Amino acid sequence: MKLTTPFFERTPFFFDQNRFREKLATEKPIATFKDAMNAANIQFDVRFKEGEDIRTLIYERAHFIDLILHYAWHQFTWQTGVCLMAVGGYGRGELHPASDIDLLLLLDNDDARANLDAIEGFFTFLWDIGLEIGHSVRSLKQCVEIAKDDITVATNIMESRTLIGDDQLRDQLMNATAPDKIWTPDAFFRAKWEEQQERHNKHSDSSSNLEPNVKNAPGGLRDIQTISWVAKRYFNVRTIKQLEGRGFFTEGEYAILMTGEEFLWRVRYGLHMLAKRGEERLLFDHQRALATLFGYKDTPERLAIEQFMHRYYRIVQTLQELNDVLLQFLSEAILPNGQEQQLEPINARFQLRNSFIEVAYTKVFLEDPSALLEIFVLMGRDKRILGVRASTIRLIRESRQLIDDGFRADPRNTALFMELMRSPYSLVRQLKRMKRYGVLGRYLPEFDRITGQMQHDLFHIYTVDEHTLRVMKNMRKFRLPEAQEKFPVAAHIMNRLAKPELLYIAGLYHDIAKGRGGDHSMLGKVDAEDFCVRHGLTGRETRLVVWLVEMHLLMSAVSQKQDISDPEVIHKFALLVGDQLRLDYLYLLTVADINGTNPDLWNTWRASLMRQLYLETKRALRRGLENPIDRQELIVETQQAAIRKLEDKNLSEKRVRQIWGGMGEDYFLRESHLDIAWHTEAISCHRSDEPLILIRQSRFNGMEGATQIFVRTKDRNNVFAASANALSGLNLDIQDARIYSSPDGFTIDTFFVLDENGEPTKYDRFDAIRRALHDELALVDQYPDIIQRRTPRVLKHFTMPSRTRLSNDLVTGNTILEVISPDRPGLLAAIGRVFLRFGIQLQNAKIATLGERVEDIFFISDANGLPLSDPKLCEDLQDSICKALDDIVSQKN
Structure with a gap:
């Protein structure tokens, strides 16, 4: 029987095996293993922060775990016919701080009884010492059967290696799952291509999201691995380095792969270290810390985090470009055409080969640089063209330096670009290709x-x-x-x-x-x-x-x-x-x-x-x-239309005008005649001293807008703050607020709200909204503290001092207050309380939430309905609002 053990002659310098064995003999095994792994983790992290080569760290970590598993294995007694294998990334000899350690315990037959106690004890022991393992126990026959149906299992086996035990079992497994037995190169390629497409779709087919996934997003580590898996299966090699000189990639492409992988490995290592778990998303929580760790510093032009992420995006976009080239190359080499090569000349420079465009001869771009634009114009003209052949993509990338100032000024090239902008088909797809192949940034340096x-x-x-x-x-x-x-x-x-x-x-x-x-x-x-x-x-x-x-x-x-x-x-x-x-x-x-x-x-x-x-x-x-339209004329038109609508409800014009009383012009300018009729009819029927609350879906020209909430209640302090608080507690976002005071001692507020999904609220929530408003307004005279709601994770990483700006509008006679602040729950209620303290009357509000910040506009006046004119009052008001909002931000972070 052929047995293998780890490479003890390459024992990591920080792991003293003699001392470790001595401790195993005298102390509790679990504590001994944990101590060794904790010391190793600390040592690895220190070396990472000091900038040691990332490949050395990743490979040494895997080798260290090999040793740990070797010693753990020998804590138990094993019979013959068993083999412990590393699979997946660990099988490649790579291991990041919090990556799963994927193991396959392979048996020579389906009967595991002889090793059952050892198997159960071994994996329990690994969990007890704190190893994050993913494991399976299978016989040789079971592995082959599962691998036939599961591309992931087949891929893991491809990259396996024996850690300890009978290595002949792995040899048999590799022979039984070879490309001539299961997953032929073309079937393997198709499966991996579909897998990549599905993965990219989950990430919006973009490498440029704010919180990208280092492993799975386009241009991420999985794209590099996909190239490697398909190439290894087709060329029957163990490592991608063995493909040098075989025409699969150029020296420059290989360098891009390796340097890109090293950069992403450093990012991933840092993510795992900071998160203390297998985090693959480059969350805001960690971007700033990584930027600092990698030596970026804020400048007057750009933040350190923006510099770091700019480099990240440039690298993953380059990797995505290379992924296109190499997978297209493999597609042409691997996939059977099922037919004769179909060539169709397009012009003297290009031809169509099985629906993919290619150059007619290799010196096309050298002899006619304009062809670097023409190829994309041709694709925009003809929707039959599915893409560019790999050899031509390479030629484009190698020839793009021909695009210089003279090229950009050439009338033929400017005409070609304008023809592209008028393309009947897939304009944006062609621009994306131009960007990915490095042509767009060369032709438009400002875009680069x-x-x-x-x-x-x-x-x-x-x-x-x-x-x-x-x-x-x-x-x-x-x-x-x-x-x-x-x-x-x-x-x-x-x-x-x-x-x-x-x-x-x-x-x-x-x-x-x-x-x-x-x-x-x-x-x-x-x-x-x-x-x-x-x-x-x-x-x-x-x-x-x-x-x-x-x-x-x-x-x-x-x-x-x-x-x-x-x-x-x-x-x-x-x-x-x-x-x-x-x-x-x-x-x-x-x-x-x-x-x-x-x-x-x-x-x-x-x-x-x-x-x-x-x-x-x-x-x-x-x-x-x-x-220009006359304001008074518009008011009269609105009132007359509302009166006609109310006549159908048996409300006379006299009664209607009595209800309207001395409502100001703003009410009849801002509200539609349909809404005014709706309000008026409800007021005429309302006999209680309780607040009148109406809710319906707002519509504009037959299209949905928001949920419209009408509140009429006795004019008391805190009504706006109470209403905002109640709506905030229901996770409803106020988009617009209109506040009116009527001469009969009532305040009329109209709110337009959306739910947490940015949609009008469902009808079945209307009763809950009414109850919440009634309950909150009942407490308005002895108003409680502002509601506390948990701040979403992503908002916590965006803080800035709140800012305000005041100006007076001579047309409306209001003071306009603009508030810019980080978005936090309860902000509107806090502003309402400040208005109360200063005796400010709120006439209207425009609420705009832009990502992590709000930019709200408030139309306000003093207690007498006049614009604010006292400079000291204006200054104190703005300072108080900023302090109130900044206090909320600091409390909720």
């Missing part, structure tokens, strides 16, 4: 500067380059039939847009100046203008694109931060827009941008605000900018 660039906040959940391409993808989606339901206005506009390529260019350039310091909109419009001039756009087209880049944040800001029920706000916005064409393009850019920044930000309420602003501005433009 934002590649892999992140912003450390929860509002922008993708890197700037990833966000940009998602914005353009959203624009393309507006043309599809399914967009009619989710984006009806955008779909209607997009399908009637004369020159969509102008929208795409604006999308490509709207964030191009991020990270340079200063106003990225103003800086970006300079780059956009240079692009337009270089690419031969007309003066009018150039002015439109430049204006869109400069104003791309305008429509979102107005819809979310201003009172768009006010005709004056609409008129001012219409003056800035100027004409219907700009309004159409700006609406499309804004909707695509919001959804490309963070899909969770696009909810029914934001959609309704955007629709309202678009349609009201469209009416203003049709009416003529020289004919």
Whole structure:
């Protein structure tokens, strides 16, 4: 019988085996093993922090565990016909601090009774000493049967090695699971390809998420392993290094694989060490600590964490690019075509081989550099082309240095790029390919500067380059039939847009100046203008694109931060827009941008605000900018429409006007005639002194907006704070708040809320909302402390001093207070309590949560309904709000 033991001649310098054996003979085994492993972990971590080569640490850790398992094995008595094998990553001789130690105990037959006591005792002992093991006990026959059906088991066996026991058993297993017995190279490739696709889909097919998975996201360690597994199976080698010189990869590609793996190993090692568990996600909890550990420091331009993550994203994007090349190469080599090679000439430079495009000869790019753009234009023209052949991808990557200033200025190349922007098919897919193969960043150096660039906040959940391409993808989606339901206005506009390529260019350039310091909109419009001039756009087209880049944040800001029920706000916005064409393009850019920044930000309420602003501005433009709507005329129209509606409810105009009493103009400007009729009818029927609470789903032009809550109660202090507290306790987010005081001693509040999923609340929660508001308002005179809710994990890593800004609006006669603060539960209630203390009357509120921060606008006045004019009062008010909010942030972290 052939037996194997670990490589004792390479015993790690820090592990004194003689001393260890002496302690085993005299002390309790479990304590002895634990002490040895604790000492090893400390020693490994110190060496890691000191910057020792990561490969040495990973391989030495695996070897150390080999020794521990050897000694653990000999704590028990074993019969023949048994073998302990390392499988998976541990089988490759790699081990990170908290990775599972995957073991296979292999038996020569199905009868395990002879070793049953030893098996149970051995694995229990491993758990007792604190090893994180994943194990299975199988006979040779069982292993082969399971491996036939389970690609994961087959893969683990491929990378196995014998730790101790009868090594002939492993030889037999390897022979029985060889490619000519099970999982032929083509079947293995297909399974691994599908496995990778499924894994990438779970991560939104992006390596650029804010909290990426180091192991499983695109460009992560699993992508490197997938290349390795498929190549090993096809070429029948044990290590990927054995493939050098066999045409599978170039020296440069091999270097990218190795350096990329080493970087990700360091990140993963640091993650495990900091989390003290097998954490694979690069969470905010650890990004800052890793950045510091790796020597990054904050600069005036960028935070240390942003520098570290920028490097991370650049590396994983490069690995994802290489994964494409090598898997495409293996696909061509491994997968049977089932038919003759079908060649179809496209032109003198390119041909189609079995639906994949390739160069007609190897010197195409050298002789005609414009072909570096032409290939993507051809793919955008013909949807039959499934992709690029591996050899041509390599040629593209090797030839991209030909793209220089002369190339960029060549009219033929600018014409090709504009033709690409007008592609009928898969424009964004071609841009992604260009980015991945290093062409887009060479052709547009300004785009290369934002590649892999992140912003450390929860509002922008993708890197700037990833966000940009998602914005353009959203624009393309507006043309599809399914967009009619989710984006009806955008779909209607997009399908009637004369020159969509102008929208795409604006999308490509709207964030191009991020990270340079200063106003990225103003800086970006300079780059956009240079692009337009270089690419031969007309003066009018150039002015439109430049204006869109400069104003791309305008429509979102107005819809979310201003009172768009006010005709004056609409008129001012219409003056800035100027004409219907700009309004159409700006609406499309804004909707695509919001959804490309963070899909969770696009909810029914934001959609309704955007629709309202678009349609009201469209009416203003049709009416003529020289004919702004008269506020008094609009109030009269609204009142008359409400009266007509109430006549159907047997309410006379006299009774209606009696109920309205001295309600101010703002009520009839902000509320629709349908809502006013709804309120008025309910008030006329309400005979109790209890608060009147109405709830229904708000709709705008037949589309969902938010859940609308109407509260009418005796005008007392703390009503807003109490209502905000009650809604906060139900996990309802206030999107808009309108507060009115009536002359008969009542306060009327209207809230628009969404649930924790960003949707209008379900009808079955309406009763709970009413009860919570009734209960809270009953305590309003002796109001309790603000409700305490747990702060979500990700918010805890974003702290900043709260900021406020005050200004007076001469049109409305209100003071406008802007509050910017980290998002925490109970903020609105805290602000309400400060207003109470200062005798501030709240007239209106626009609530905007942008990732980890809130940017709320409050329209306020003093106790007499006048704008705030006392400088000392204004200063004290702002200081008190900031202190109250900062106290909440510090308490909840």
